[in-house]
Amino acid sequence: MNWLTVLGLVAGVCTTSAIIPQLYKAWRSKKVADLSPKMFFILTMGVGLWTVYGVLRDDLAIILTNGISFSLNATMLVLYFRYKTKN
Template identity: 50%
Template sequence: MDPITLLGLVAGGCTTIAFVPQLLKIWRSKSAKDISLGMFLIFCLGVFLWLLYGLLTQDIPVIVANFITLILSGTILALKFRYKS
């Protein structure tokens, strides 16, 4: 693996796992009241578009990072709706 691809994978990994603490906090507290619905809707759309870009350009770090980020941020968005009160 070339160093640039490795750099991209590490960078993507860091920004992707940054969502794990927020997801765990929402899951444990059963509350997503402080999560901005608008921000996460726009963010999920942006991540989806980056994933499409990665697929079209066959950029593995972009594909992997955005696929996992979309799952994590999409789960946070789903929990925002589930715990709406």
């Protein structure tokens, strides 16, 4: 594995996992008023399209990173609408 691949892997882990602190904060605080649901909706659509792109190009790295991002962003949307109605 050359270091360029390592660079891509580290970048992919960062962009895929970045939403986890926001998911945790929303789950703990139950407060989402300052968040923009449009951001998570567009992100979910975008990484969904990237996942389809990866399937059509048979590229496992694109499928995995964006597939995980899709589920994390979709979860964030669910938390947003659940807590928004509660507050």
